[in-house]
Amino acid sequence: MARKIPATIVTGFLGAGKTSLIRHLIETARGRRLAFVINEFGELGMDREIIAGCGLKDCREDDIVELANGCICCTVADDFLPTIEKLLNRPDPPEHIIIETSGLALPKPLVQAFNWPEVKARVTVDGVIAVVDAAAVAAGRFADDPTALAAQRAADPSLDHDNPLEEVFEDQIACADLVVLNKTDLVDAAGRGEAGRLVAAALGRGAKQIETAHGRIDASVLLGLGAGAEDDLANRPSHHDAEGGEHDHDDFESFAIDLGPVADPEALEARLIRTVAAHDILRIKGFLDVPGRARRHVVQGVGARFQRYYDRDWRKDETRRSALVVIGLKGLDRPGIAAMIAGA
Ligand SMILES: [Zn+2]
Known part of the structure; x- marks a missing residue:
């Protein structure tokens, strides 16, 4: 065998x-x-x-x-x-x-x-x-x-x-x-x-x-x-x-936010840190479209700790976009979080 x-x-x-x-x-x-x-x-x-x-x-x-x-x-x-x-x-x-x-x-x-x-x-x-x-x-x-x-x-x-x-x-x-x-x-x-x-x-x-x-x-x-x-x-x-192993994941939820091009990732990170503090978010991660840059920008946060870097070039067959996923305990104030992150 x-x-x-x-x-x-x-x-x-x-x-x-x-x-x-x-x-x-x-x-x-x-x-x-x-x-x-x-x-x-x-x-x-x-x-x-x-x-x-x-x-x-x-x-x-x-x-x-x-x-x-x-x-x-x-x-x-x-x-x-x-x-x-x-x-x-x-x-x-x-x-x-x-x-x-x-x-x-x-x-x-x-x-x-x-x-x-x-x-x-x-x-x-x-x-x-x-x-x-x-x-x-x-x-x-x-x-x-x-x-x-x-x-x-x-x-x-x-x-x-x-x-x-x-x-x-x-x-x-x-x-x-x-x-x-x-x-x-x-x-x-x-x-x-x-x-x-x-x-x-x-x-x-x-x-x-x-x-x-x-x-x-x-x-x-x-x-x-x-x-x-x-x-x-x-x-x-x-x-x-x-x-018997039966379980659910009802205590947690996630949602995605589309941002449009992000010219200043550093300013975005500052807003993300404030948002995490205000809303007790467990995790935020995503990619950013930074105008003028060939590569996509990765953003990852655990609690208030964030990490950012450029990884690979955007491909010709994909649409440049900025999207973040937000994960937390159930009951996230989605509109409030989205507004804070967008800087509205
Ligand atoms: Zn499961």
Whole structure:
């Protein structure tokens, strides 16, 4: 029997640095034929675009498949499994498959999907890698408010958390074979220690943690974990085990904003920072059309931290546009946010 093709699942909350980690993985893959399945929350399909726009020679656009429309964990049968089968049936199947889940996806239903007979015979989950924003964890972004939780529990004793971020965070960590504590350059030693402690508490078993900044981990560390995670589901508890994995993502929402050409990205960034502070937005990302520049401008924000750069030239067959996707907890004031970002 042919050896199974390994698949690595890269999970992690919105803005943890999954895309940077994958870009670095491509740079260090040393010619290994990789295929990517990229899943994203929000309408724009940014992550596929960022990876495809990376300009790396080992990165062929054909090898990157996007699964938009919500969360991979909810659409495994309809979208994910046919995608994997299509990759396997290529004349030159990949040597390793990398799956980037959306920041809100739960990894366990995805790992479970690898037990489907058509896939199980040919693929194994080499490892689940959870990328963690150390600064956000240390700042208590994923922590419950004990008072609020006690009050809510009085009404509903089965309640796990009052903070929906904590539930997603814990599900992602508890499923991991390797936790990458990323963005450690943004915290001091005490913050790193605190983040590591909180991650270890969510892990509840002996998975390894490694610290890094900018997702700089070599492919030789990330790939080849040999976990066989699909046969080890019992050791990967989820908050949704009691409901047989049933879950929803109703706590979160996203919407896209079209801006028109942006002559001054710096001024836009200042408005974005003010908007995030005023509206408690989790994530903003998108591309800008900067007049007079051949390249498109990437904007990415996690909380109030923003990053901008020019990536690739706009192609002749695409329309230059400026579009941002905004993600947050349900109840976002869409008109208010759009007006602030537009500078109205
Ligand atoms: Zn889901």
